[in-house]
Amino acid sequence: MAKRVLIAEDEPSIVTSLEFLMRKAGFETRAATDGEEALSLLGTFRPHLVLLDIMLPRRSGLELCRLIRADASLAETRVLMLTAKGGHRDVERGLEAGADDYITKPFSTQDLVERAKGLMAAAGSASGEGQ
Amino acid sequence: MLQGWVIITVSFAYIGLLFAVAWFADKRAAAGRSIISNAWVYSLSLAVYATAWTFYGSVGRAATDGVGFLPIYIGPTLMMLLGWFVLRKMVRIVRLNRTTSLADFVASRYGKSALIGGLVTIIAVIGILPYISLQLKAVSNSFQILLGYPEIVMPPKVGSMVVMQDTAFYVALFMALFAIAFGTRQLDAAERHEGMVAAIAFESIVKLIAFLAVGSYVAFFMYDGLGDLFARAASRPDLGILMAPLGAAAGSYASWVWLTVLSMLAIIFLPRQFQVAVIENTDERHLRRAAWVFPLYMLAINIFVLPIAFGGVLHFPQGEVDADTFVLTLPMVQKAEGLALLVFIGGLSAATGMVIVETIALSTMICNDLVMPVLLRTRAFRLTEQRDLSSLLLDIRRAAIIALLMGGYFYYLLAGEAYALVSIGLISFAAVAQFAPAVIGGLYWKGGTRLGALAGLSAGFTVWVYTLLLPAFAKSGWLDAELVEQGPWGLELLRPTQLFGLAGLDQITHAMIWSMIANVGAYLIGSVVRRQSAAEHVQATLFVDVYQQTGEPGSAWRGATSASALQTLVGRFLGPARAAELFMSYARLRGVTSVDELEGDRDLVRFAELQLAGTIGAASAKTMVATVAQEEPLGLEEVMTIIDEASQVIAYSHRLEEKQQELESATLELKAANERLKELDRLKDDFISTVTHELRTPLTSIRAFSEILHDNPDLEGVERQRFLALVIKESERLTRLINQVLDLAKIESGLAEWRTAELDMREIVLESLNATSAIFKARGVQVEMRISPVTPRVMADRDRLMQVLLNLLSNAAKFCTPGSGRVELRLSCDASTVRVDVSDNGVGISAENQALIFEKFRQVGDTLTDKPSGTGLGLAICRRIVGHFGGRLWVESEPGRGSVFSFDLPAAAGAADPGSLAAGA
Amino acid sequence: MRKPSLRAYRIVSLFLLGCLLFNYPVLALFNVGATAAGVPVLYVYLFVAWGVTIALAAVVIEGGT
Structure with a gap:
């Protein structure tokens, strides 16, 4: 069964590229272009990994990240933050909010895919024991 | 009623009254409610200037000179105007340095030099003795004349009497006792005499009342007013010339000027004036009141001088009665006994006041600046090792007072008969005027040095002795008159009264010219030949820049000693109990509980020096402190x-x-x-x-x-x-x-290039519509145009203006609902502005966002489902472009009802273009 | 240094005025035999000028404090 990746990103072209990359890596994807949409998809789609843009409209990536961490049912969901500013403050705040890793735009596609795979492998083994 | 015992009883009662006033003032001062700390009392105390000379002598002078007596009182009026500068500066210096006398003041200024202090004291004493003798002469003469009542008998010549039967001798003796009682009852560290000042202010009132009484009596009772008196005088040739006496004799204007100058200096440099005006001053602000009250007093006491003089000359046969006694003899001859007694008391008052203050001031100088420095330096006396010197100090002063009055008495015996009262006084004035260069120079010129002061004082004093004192002795027969008439060794060029052949001037003017030349010259030369020592420079700066100091003057002392050693030292002069009290309060001030905890630092040494300076003068205090505190030498640099x-x-x-x-x-x-x-x-x-x-x-x-x-x-x-x-x-x-x-x-940053030209707005609007028609078509938005037929031209950059319009139009297209969108472009104008409105029927902008959209990167994306594709910079740029051409860009909008973006631009002056017709949609 | 006050200038001016009033040649103008109300003009002048100087001094030095 393919692992599920939720792409929360408001730039359509970036969404397109991420969808392509994730599918190519063998994951099932859904995309949300704002925070609200992402939140509703979290419940229904139950992703293993969220590629979360920190600057989402309507509900910010940081807020979403905290909600994910607060939700026990999403304990095995990994969060990979996408930040465009690349400043220390953003990275710190992202990690404080509970992100597992972060990547700065523009990113190397190879790097992104490897990190996504790595995060899900760790989550898989952890959740595998639980299941 | 004017028997001897009556006169004596009344005199002593009056002196007793003065003591009562003094006692009361001292008591009030002790209770902290000083009565002399009052501008009126201060002003009246300055009137100690008016002595027996003024009271009796002015009339004598006026009888021969007319208004010639007046410069002596006009000079002080002028000087008091400058008092606010000169006297105030002295008062400030005296307060900061606890100066005790004029000699101390000069010594302090020139490096605390004991030599200068001594010299000033000697000059003052020798110079003032004639003046004291004048008072003795006036009192004893008036007493004897009054005793002769109802006859008018001139007193016998002094030489014809035995000392022990001479009234003047007893007058001197009693005055010495008064002065001792007033001035040396206690040793005061601040050297202030509140009781004395109060008594002086009181006696000033008495002598003024007495003089005005006799003046009014003569003018209005003996004669029919001033007009009558002067009219009668004018009819007599000897008095007639006195109506306009100036210029009659050669040099009379010069004499007038020099007397004015002399009295200007005297009002400051007479030891008693320095005492009451500077030392006894309790508040600098009192000088303001004194600046006019004291001159007013002078005016009042002089207004009847000429009438009394003329009255006397008219009344008495020529030469029978000395004009110096008119004030007393006129009431006597009219049998106005009470008035005569009042006049005698007034004269006694004037003389007593002068003698008391003068001798106290001089005795302080003699003690602090003449005797003490010698005693302290003389090992044989071993004074520095004695325990308590305070009673010794008082004894020295008492002895000095007695010596001064005896000195005055002997001068009276020697030279008193030869001169009129005024002439005797002027000799003293000329003596104290010698202090002027050193003091005034020292107040305003830092460069004046000890050497200069010594040279100036010595030179001026020498010339004074030669040109005034020697002739006075010669005239009295004590010296060979040939010395004056022929010159020493027969050298006419050196004749004391016509030195170097300078003739045609009166004696005082002649002496003043030569002594001032010598004095000022020597002071300047002495000051520039050698560099000042470090200590001198310190003192010079303290004096000249006194207004810039806030507290006590800084001392260049760098040595160290113990507090107890200093206390013992101060105790020797002030008494151990007083010293302990002073040091304890100083310790408390420093925040420690006992004197032993005090550090013997610079400040403490300075404190001790100040306490001593208040008693024995600055120069001696410095010497004394040096005996217990080792001062490290301080280089000039x-x-x-x-x-x-x-x-x-x-x-x-x-x-x-x-x-x-x-x-x-x-x-x-x-x-x-x-x-x-x-x-x-x-x-x-x-x-x-x-x-x-x-x-x-x-x-x-x-x-x-x-x-x-x-x-x-x-x-x-x-x-x-x-x-x-x-x-x-x-x-x-x-x-x-x-x-x-x-x-x-x-x-x-202002680096943008603007190609400003006169533009037709309609052309640009149409062009921008053409450029955006594709976008509108693609989104299915309908565009309407309303363009004013006549539009003024504007001054702007064509491309920039296009940029604004394109931005607004594409924004409008973007925010309209595709398919049902409607955008209207309106171009309108009034006389001075051209206005463009771009309205859409899109989503609209909320009020709080309306301001934000013009900021950089502020896209109001949250209100939209789609993220806007703009950069967020367009409107910010547009607003700046429109602003550059003097217009405004703004938006009016309601959410859900579309927005209207508008801008206006000023019309180019007189550039409406009616020729071109309107273009319709 | 502090700038001299207006009062200081006034005082000095008054002093200079006094020097002028009580000096040659102004004095010489009044040094004549004439009388005013029976009183010699020199005598009247000196006391009036003196009084005026004192009054001005009072106004200038004590005024406005």
């Missing part, structure tokens, strides 16, 4: 550095004070500016990070798709095409963004 630093600090602190207010407000401004800077800094950071973010976004897509295309050569053709199209689109977006950021930066 070092002192100069200290002083330079100090004066710089003073100058700076003054300027700082002035700038204080400015600084405070500047601080507030700075704080505000700092806040603003922080805010700007934050905004700049925000801007950079926003720009960064905006740049990264398209770059992210470009890089991602490029890598995808690179890594997946086997992509389907359609997908490859789609990805490439996205790369191109994002590249365009990146380009646009970069251009706009640069554009905005250029406009904001």
